[in-house]
Amino acid sequence: MDKNNNSLFYTCSLIEFISRQTKNDRKDVIEYLGEDLERIYDYEDVFHCEPIEKVADDFINRNNIPTGEFDNISTCKYNVPDYWEIGEVFERLIEDNYSEKEVFDGIREVYSSWLAEKILNFNSDLYYQSREYLTECYKDGEIIIS
Numbered sequence: 001m002d003k004n005n006n007s008l009f010y011t012c013s014l015i016e017f018i019s020r021q022t023k024n025d026r027k028d029v030i031e032y033l034g035e036d037l038e039r040i041y042d043y044e045d046v047f048h049c050e051p052i053e054k055v056a057d058d059f060i061n062r063n064n065i066p067t068g069e070f071d072n073i074s075t076c077k078y079n080v081p082d083y084w085e086i087g088e089v090f091e092r093l094i095e096d097n098y099s100e101k102e103v104f105d106g107i108r109e110v111y112s113s114w115l116a117e118k119i120l121n122f123n124s125d126l127y128y129q130s131r132e133y134l135t136e137c138y139k140d141g142e143i144i145i146s
Helices: 006-022 026-033 036-042 052-062 083-097 100-111 114-119 131-140
Strands: none
Touching: 006 026, 006 036, 006 052, 006 083, 006 100, 026 036, 026 100, 036 052, 036 100, 083 100, 083 114, 083 131, 100 114, 114 131
């Protein structure tokens, strides 16, 4: 897959934003979005022209995404990375492990993985690690300790 895929970056960032707004786990937001996940990816250039708050609100209402109880923000003891930063972490992880044809499988699999849970623990520094390190952890199925 091409590096710096803008459509994937925006899609992952929007998933993060919606998750924070609705207090749902990211993998659940993906399920609620259903076919709109592909719509977001395909029309990122159009959606990106609007404020992300408006786009998120439209998709939350369109897909009746309920308020959940997942909250990894209020438990964070340190600076919370913004949704663009976390979107980039997930974009890179998907890019490095899936082809362009597999992008939607990649989105679903990465966000449902054990590593997503670890990355989203903002009390750790895992989301700051290099893309190469995260890819190796993902492939190995565990946190690599050197």
